[in-house]
Amino acid sequence: MHRTGELYGQFETLEQQKESAALGMWVFLATEVLFFGGLFMTYTLNRHYYGTAFGVGSNTLDLKLGGANTVILILSSLTMAMSVWASHVGKRKATTSFLIATLVLGTAFLGVKVIEYKQKFDHHLVPGYHFQIDYRVQHPAPNDDPKEIEAEKEELSKAFAKDPDLNAHAQLYFSLYFGMTGLHALHMIVGAGMLVWLIRQSIIGRFTPTYNTPVEMIGLYWHFVDIVWIYLFPLLYLIDRHQ
């Protein structure tokens, strides 16, 4: 493709070039909205039919870890936005630093997610043959708070009275939990890969105040992934906390 400096041949001006990229990126994000939308639709219907099981499943999640991850992810969106600003005003070192901060925060988010997933495996809350919603109260670990276990036992017996098929319906909740957070995490991993590339480009001085489209476009993607989590957090962690 013919290129004059930062301007590719098919465009008249840098402004037009950048607006075309942003438009294309938003069209891609529109398809992503519908991609995740299917899962949110499935969630809505199943929560409508199996509210009890969804409430019980939601209460097994660790609100501290989920809350911390929300803060981490929103903070990473801030550093991403700041790197876009830094590239606009030509601060090359600041651009690189903010991109590295975003990558570190994104990786921290994934690390917390690993801890959360591990807990679910330990408590037999992964859908499949060994799934058992009351595994934790039946086999409490030595360092578990007995009061907490007692409260969970009571909650479970009430839930079983309301919904005898609780074990099956809770698996629907956890299938959606792993499906939705898993797809979200996959997007984060892809984003982290793109950040590594951006950091390299930034270090070699590829971005200038007139050409920083990649920083802005990957920024759009990163913020979109943040928005998905903004919805996932209350829908998965906060269903039934007021009991």
Next chain:
Amino acid sequence: MSDHIVPPKVYVGIFLSLMVLTAATVAAAYVNLGAFNIVVALAIATLKATLVVLFFMHARYSPGRTQLVIICAVFWLAIMLALTLSDYVTRDQDVAANISVPQMLES
């Protein structure tokens, strides 16, 4: 768009608003509002998403055609949710009651 540079002050302000709203959504979840818990949770999430789209994603400073794509994305999502739900909620029998649990998941 390319000549509009959003100052860091705006970004930090939006970040702080998002933090306050996150605290609000957690606090609201502990209050029993019955059916309105989910309404409050989704309203706060939508407010947060709107702030991210308008400022972090620069939608506020984008040309009209880019804004149109954003509106279309939300509109298509609304079509999917509204039409699917209008099917499920207007059936004369409970769909869930007729779905048998696979043998493997029982016990």
